[in-house]
Amino acid sequence: MSIGNNAYGSLDAGEVRLDQLLGRQVRTESGKTIGRIEEFRTAVRGGERIVVEYVLGGAGLMERLGMGVRQVLGRAGRGYIAKWDQIDVSHPERPRLLCSVEELRKR
Numbered sequence: 001m002s003i004g005n006n007a008y009g010s011l012d013a014g015e016v017r018l019d020q021l022l023g024r025q026v027r028t029e030s031g032k033t034i035g036r037i038e039e040f041r042t043a044v045r046g047g048e049r050i051v052v053e054y055v056l057g058g059a060g061l062m063e064r065l066g067m068g069v070r071q072v073l074g075r076a077g078r079g080y081i082a083k084w085d086q087i088d089v090s091h092p093e094r095p096r097l098l099c100s101v102e103e104l105r106k107r
Contacts, residue, residue: 018051020092026056026082028097034104035079037087037095054087055107056080080104 018040025033035057043052057079082104088096097104 016089016092021054021089021095024092024095026054026087026095026097028101034097034101038079041081051084053084054082056082056104057107079107081107 021037021040024037026035026037027033037054037056038058039055040051041053041055042049044050080101082097086097086099086104088098
C-alpha cells in the first residue's frame with residue numbers, strides 16, 4: 001500500500017489515506033477485535049513511501065507517543081505487529097486481519 005496523493009491531490013488505485021486507518025479496530029475473520037491501528041512503519045521503495053507494518057494496540061500507542069509516556073507509565077504497551085499484507089485495508093472503516101492472530105508478531 002502506498003501513501004499519499006498523486007500530483008493532482010487525489011488517491012491512486014491501491015492507496016489509502018492513513019488518517020482513515022489510524023485508531024480503527026482490526027478484527028479477525030470471526031469478528032474478534034485484536035486491537036486498534038495505532039502506528040505505521042514505512043519505507044521508501046521505488047521513490048514512493050509505503051506502509052510495511054502496522055503496530056496494533058497499546059504497543060503502537062506507546063510507539064506513537066514516544067518514550068516520555070513509557071517513562072511516566074513505567075511499562076511498555078502490549079500489542080501486535082502486522083506486515084502490510086496481513087491486514088485488508090481496502091475498506092478503511094473496517095480493517096480486517098487476513099491471517100491468524102498467532103502469525104502476528106507480539107510486541
